[in-house]
Amino acid sequence: MLAGRCADGMRCRLEIWGSGAVRWAAWVGCLLGCSLTVLAGCTDTRGAERVTTTRQAFAESGGLVAFEAEHFNAKTAMGDHDWTLFANSAASGGQTLLASPNNGTEYLRLYAARSPRLDFEVHFTLAGTYYVWVRGSGASSGDDSCHVGLDGAELGTGTNLAGFTTSLSWVGHLDGGERASLAVASAGLHVVNVWMREDGLEVDKLVLTTDPAY
Numbered sequence: 001m002l003a004g005r006c007a008d009g010m011r012c013r014l015e016i017w018g019s020g021a022v023r024w025a026a027w028v029g030c031l032l033g034c035s036l037t038v039l040a041g042c043t044d045t046r047g048a049e050r051v052t053t054t055r056q057a058f059a060e061s062g063g064l065v066a067f068e069a070e071h072f073n074a075k076t077a078m079g080d081h082d083w084t085l086f087a088n089s090a091a092s093g094g095q096t097l098l099a100s101p102n103n104g105t106e107y108l109r110l111y112a113a114r115s116p117r118l119d120f121e122v123h124f125t126l127a128g129t130y131y132v133w134v135r136g137s138g139a140s141s142g143d144d145s146c147h148v149g150l151d152g153a154e155l156g157t158g159t160n161l162a163g164f165t166t167s168l169s170w171v172g173h174l175d176g177g178e179r180a181s182l183a184v185a186s187a188g189l190h191v192v193n194v195w196m197r198e199d200g201l202e203v204d205k206l207v208l209t210t211d212p213a214y
Helices: none
Strands: 003-004 011-016 022-026 036-039 048-051 066-068 073-080 082-087 096-098 117-124 129-137 147-151 169-171 183-184 188-196 203-210
Touching: 011 129, 036 203, 066 117, 073 082, 117 129, 129 147, 147 203
Parallel strands: none
Antiparallel strands: 003 011, 003 036, 011 022, 048 073, 066 203, 073 117, 082 096, 096 203, 117 188, 129 169, 129 183, 129 203, 147 188
8 A cells, every 4th residue: 555645735545456456545535636645664454435424323112123224324335345225126115235346255254344334323222132133135155144243343143144045034143053142231322333244245124122032
């Protein structure tokens, strides 16, 4: 990665990926067409682009909360991957979010720092264990998994939620068969996270419930 300061004084960087693709990434709004003075000794890091919305937090009530994937409070693209809106007539809201492009990329570990993420703000009235259901689909066995977490943290109980089929369906178990869950330590505002594990996955909706038999 080459980094420096543009003519407008804003910091920016030129990133060259292993695939040979060259792309600009910018901090604090670098202007198009500016010149770059190269600085030596820069660290090679993947670029992140965060998009936020003004949606209010979702409200848990009676141990249950549900939300559409496209109603995220924020999403973060990493490298050349992002969660993009995808029209799907079978989705509950007519749209899903697709982990794209679908070029065989996967993040099996250390995904919180490397994988594109969706953030959903939830106001919990009850602390405790919340079991997670995700409605989604994948075109193949290489597109059928994601990770879920809380407040930006990777959790063993949310790593590798897998088993989505080619049609939209509900999945609530990890690849090893364990129930997917999030431990909410306190009532109040928390952020539920969804990370791409394999690109090509579509996510339609999420449900969190304190009822393990839901």
